[in-house]
Amino acid sequence: MDKKIGVIASDEELKSRIIELFRDDVQRGKIMIDVLDSDTIDEQGRILEGKGARAIIARSGGYKHTVGKVNIPVIHLNVTTPDIIQAIVTAKKYNKDIVLVISDLDYFDYDSWKDLMNANIILERFHSKDEIYERVLKYKDIKKEVVIVGGGIPCSLARKWGMDNVFINASKESIYEVMGHAKEVIDNLYEQKYNNTVLKTILDEVHDAVIVMNYEGKVRLYNERAMELLKKDREEIIGGNLSEVLPELNFIKDAFERKIDISNKIMTIKNITITVNTSILVMDGKTEGILCTFQDISNLQSLEKKIRHELNKKGLIAKYTFDDVVGFSHIMEEVVGKAKKIGQSDNTVIIYGESGTGKEIFAQSIHNISKRSKEPFVAINCAAISENLLESELFGYEEGSFTGARKGGKPGLFEIAHGGTIFLDEINSISYSLQGKLLRVLQEKETMRIGSDYVIPLNIRIIAATNEELKTMVEEGRFRKDLFYRLNILELHIPPLRERKEDILPLFKYFMGDIAKDLSYEVPSAIEEKLLAYRWPGNARELRNIAERYIIFKEIDIDSKEIHKNPSNIENDSICINLREINRYVEEKVIEMLVNQGMTKTEIANILGISRTALWKKIKSE
Structure with a gap:
């Protein structure tokens, strides 16, 4: 703020004395001096104000003809x-x-x-x-x-x-005193103006409508948000009697007269549902007015939705803990115990398990028990999107790096997960070329956006999940050996539901209780036998779906092909099928057929989605 002082000096002698005492300020334009002119005495104050003066010092007649004619303070230089x-x-x-x-x-x-x-x-x-x-x-x-x-x-x-x-x-003492007073007045005015500006900005930027009524019933404060909600301008409200200018808010006057504070009361005004709070204003023991704040509930709901969306977007928070893992068998107790130990470390983890066994629940639980629990948890299903899209999601990209790239670029999930954990579900579905880029992230602890030459350092923990044995994929040339050993530091195997039959009935009853909390259901023994005989290819996820249907229809609808006739003798079944041998036989026949069609090894490898080295090994082993 420019803190210029204007002076209307009664005579050249006074002007000379002020210059003598404040020569530097006069030369720098901080003090501007006009000598009193009887012909223009009524205009001299306004002229100094127009030159930027924030306060004017004048004496006797000069003071009398200036005060009240300008919008800045006029300070009297007394004749002592x-x-x-x-x-x-x-x-x-x-x-x-x-x-x-x-x-x-x-x-x-x-x-x-x-x-x-x-x-x-x-x-x-x-x-x-x-x-x-x-x-x-x-x-x-x-x-x-x-x-x-x-x-x-x-x-x-x-x-x-x-x-x-x-x-x-004027004496030197008088001049020094009045100059000091003028500077103090300007400083105080600046401080007051600054505080008022801050207060007005705060009041206009808050989401709440804010209204203050004084003890006379007049509106003293009416912020921007109140104007938006009530559709009335400030000019027609400020200073008016609340009952006349805002009759829909008479509850404020009623609360003031009854000397009560309203807290989070829901009411409707002008077809808008609002939540209201009021506070009585007391100064020096005297009730001076009332403050009322209210907010459109629909805005609160939108804000809550936005916050929840931002927090949950891309799985930025892990909502599951080990308390959410439901298992009653000894084998599940061992798995949970091992997972908790894994959570205490900071190493890379591979979680093996069929679809529906709860791999992500374990991943989130491991994150929430680790030292990274306060940091982001980012999850992505690698099988759910195409290779090109997966790469841009994981690594991000710079503006203009490809057609359709977002303006300003986009950070990758590795960047977003910095400091926390990234969960790569179904990592077995990642292509061979993308595996190489993932390997670099693991080795170098850094990433680079598509279209950028800037390396971004990372501090993340990787938890990967797969429904297929990665070691077998390595042997078959479908998964990089070096990436496998980078990932395969800690392993966690979640057994399928058919291998822990003692969990089936307790889990079924647990799901029913969770779905219909206020109801209780008896499960007939015939239904129990049917549940135990079923192989549960969809595991716990499928079991929950069956429980939900049972609550509605009071019967279970499962695929009879997946039911064993004698579940108690399944382990002693004499039928033995070697799936690996079947797969190998099919591969050999497919390769033989493609070779006979005159295709090159490169073409065959591309069709099968494997490397030429892996193809060479398969042909050699035939």
């Missing part, structure tokens, strides 16, 4: 008794009668000083500029017998008419 006495002492040297012409604003107890002055003093006081002229003019005809003592205008008139005169100058 010592100043007057000093001027009278100087005037006595003329050996004439002394005519003291001063404003009615200037205090001087003549009766107390006249005997000590040892001079004939005539006191002339004036109220306005026109009276100064009259007070001096009447001594024009006897100018040889008098000396005029006064401020700038009386002395200038005396000089004009050839009369002796003495200017009442």
Whole structure:
């Protein structure tokens, strides 16, 4: 803020004294001085204000003709008794009668000083500029017998008419004092203006409508949000009686009269459902008014939805813990115990398990028990999107790196997960080329956006999940060996539901209780036998679906092909099928057929989605 001070000096003598005392400030334009001019006295204050003055110092007539005509403070440079006495002492040297012409604003107890002055003093006081002229003019005809003592205008008139005169100058102490006061006033005004601006900005930026009513029932504050909700401008509300300008808010007046505070009360005004809070305003033990804040509930709901979306977007939080893992068998207790130990470490993890066994629940639980629990948890299903899209999701991209790239680029999930955990579900579905890029992230702890040459350092933990044995995929040339060993530091195997039959019935009843919390259901023994006989290819996810259907229809609908006739003898079944041998036989026949069609090894490898090296190994083993 420019803190310029304007001065209307009564005379050149006062101007010279101020320059002498504040030469640097005058030269730098911090103090601007105009000499009082009787012809433009009414305009001088406005001229200084127009030049940027934040406060004006004026004396006697200059003060009287400036105050109230400008929008900045006007500070009176008082004519003090010592100043007057000093001027009278100087005037006595003329050996004439002394005519003291001063404003009615200037205090001087003549009766107390006249005997000590040892001079004939005539006191002339004036109220306005026109009276100064009259007070001096009447001594024009006897100018040889008098000396005029006064401020700038009386002395200038005396000089004009050839009369002796003495200017009442201001002491250094008075000037220093008034300058200090002016600077303090400007500083205080700036502080007040700053605080008001901050308060107004805060009030206008908050989501709540804010209204203040004083003890007279008049609206004293009405913020931007209140205008938006009530569709009424500030000008027609501020200062008006609340009952007249905002009759729909009479509950505020009622709360004030009853001296009660409203807390989170829901009500409807103008077809808008709002939540209301009020607080009685008390100053020095006296009730001065009431503050009311209210908010459109639909906005609250939208805000909550947005926050929840942002927090859950891309799985940025892990909502499951080991308390959410439901298992009653000994084997599941061992798995949970091992997972908790894994959670205490910071190594890369591979979770093996069929679809529906709860791999992500374990991944989130491991994250929530780890030292990274306060950091992001980012999850992505690698099988759910195409290779190109998966790469851009994982690594991000720069603006213009490809057709359709978002303006400004986009951070990859590895970047977003920095400091936390990234969960790569169904990692076995990642293509061979993308596996190489993932390997670099694991080895170098850094990533690079598509289309960028800037390396971004990473601090993340990787938890991968697969429904297929990665070691077998390595042997078959479908998964990189080096990536496998980078990932295969810690392993967790979640057994399928058919291998822990003691969990089936407790889980079924647990799901029913979770779905229909207020109801209880008895499961007939025939249904239990059917549940135990079923192989559960969809595991716990499928079991929950069956429980949900049972609650509605009171029967279970499962694929009879997946039911064993004698579940108690399944482990002793004499039928033995080697799936690996079947797969190998099929591969050999497919490769043989493609070779016979005249295709090259490169073409065959591309069709099968494997490397030429892996293809060479398969042909060699035939």
